[in-house]
Amino acid sequence: LFGLGLKAKAVFFAGEKWAQLQETVHAHLAVALPYAPGAAAILQARGVPTVQAGLPMGIVGTSRFLRTVAAAAGAQDRAEAWLADELARCKPLYELARRRLAGRRFAVFADAPRAAGLTALLLEVGMVPAAVGALHFSPGNALTIQQILRDHHDQPDLPAVRWLADPAPGDALRLVGQDCDVVLGSTIERDELAATGLPFVEFGFPSETRHFLFHAPYVGIVGALRVLEQVLMALERQPKRGRQP
Numbered sequence: 001l002f003g004l005g006l007k008a009k010a011v012f013f014a015g016e017k018w019a020q021l022q023e024t025v026h027a028h029l030a031v032a033l034p035y036a037p038g039a040a041a042i043l044q045a046r047g048v049p050t051v052q053a054g055l056p057m058g059i060v061g062t063s064r065f066l067r068t069v070a071a072a073a074g075a076q077d078r079a080e081a082w083l084a085d086e087l088a089r090c091k092p093l094y095e096l097a098r099r100r101l102a103g104r105r106f107a108v109f110a111d112a113p114r115a116a117g118l119t120a121l122l123l124e125v126g127m128v129p130a131a132v133g134a135l136h137f138s139p140g141n142a143l144t145i146q147q148i149l150r151d152h153h154d155q156p157d158l159p160a161v162r163w164l165a166d167p168a169p170g171d172a173l174r175l176v177g178q179d180c181d182v183v184l185g186s187t188i189e190r191d192e193l194a195a196t197g198l199p200f201v202e203f204g205f206p207s208e209t210r211h212f213l214f215h216a217p218y219v220g221i222v223g224a225l226r227v228l229e230q231v232l233m234a235l236e237r238q239p240k241r242g243r244q245p
Contacts, residue, residue: 003082004066004075012036024048029073034113034148035139054152056219057117058124059087059094061153090221094125097228102126104235107176109133109167109185110204112140113148114218118184118203120153121224122231129161131175135186135204137166182234199234201227 001008008031010016010023024030024043030050032039043050051072056065063083070079105128108118112134119129134141140148142163149155164175172189173196182199183189187208190200202210203218217223 001066001069003086004070004073004078006069006073006075029069031069054148055113055117057114058121058153058224059221060124060155061117061120062220062224064152064154086221090225093225094228097225097232098125100232101228101235103128104181105130105179106231107131107133107180107183107185109135109172109183109189111136112144114204116145116148116153117219118227119145119158120149120155121227123155124224125228129158130177130180131162131164132158133164133167133172133175133185133189135166141165182231184231201230201234203227 006029010021010027012021012024013035025046025048027048030039030043030048032043032050032052034054037052040050040052049072051068053065053068054061056062066079066083067076070076101122103126106122107130108115108122110118110133115132115134119132123129132142132145134145142165146157149158162175162177164171167175169188170192172185172192176183176193176196176198180198182201183193184201184203186204187202187206190202190209193200216226218227
């Protein structure tokens with residue numbers, strides 16, 4: 001958003017002080033993410049112009065997010081210029097990731113908006129979804145994920161994918177088969193799948209064994225590259241199926 005000349009002075013659930021969050025009522029524009037489906041109506045009733053946007057994950061999702069916000073803020077030209085520069089810089093790195101990851105099969109465990117974002121991101125580099133578990137039932141289920149993939153990431157419905165909604169302990173082990181090359185999920189799924197030896201990228205909440213000293217985003221173009229880097233590192237010692245070691 002800063003790249004579009006916009007300043008987000010108050011971001012909820014970002015650990016900000018209440019005095020900072022009170023600035024919301026003075027905003028020229030509020031952006032409601034999928035976790036606050038009722039926020040748009042509440043803010044608009046209080047006179048705050050509000051736009052509903054998906055999570056900025058992957059190239060398509062980030063582009064859609066920025067264009068949605070830019071259209072509401074009258075910053076379309078700046079959005080297109082920023083996206084052009086960012087994509088020109090990052091697409092060679094995406095292509096490098098695609099060469100290494102295309103054809104690999106993955107499983108994802110996350111709340112519905114982030115599960116859709118992760119799935120879309122990995123699809124962008126040619127990976128193949130084998131299983132998707134929608135955690136924390138309140139943000140949505142498999143139907144929600146499919147709708148987000150269609151509406152926000154321009155992805156068709158996922159065929160031949162094993163789905164699981166709000167899994168109970170032990171369900172992850174039953175959902176993930178030997179056809180998976182890598183799994184992305186929380187500490188809970190990591191512990192459940194530890195005996196399988198599958199490469200694992202810890203993502204979401206809780207995250208008890210992966211910590212970072214510097215900013216480690218998963219949203220935006222840079223965040224997408226970081227997630228892909230984590231997947232590449234997890235797969236580093238795993239030969240691609242069908243190839244000789």
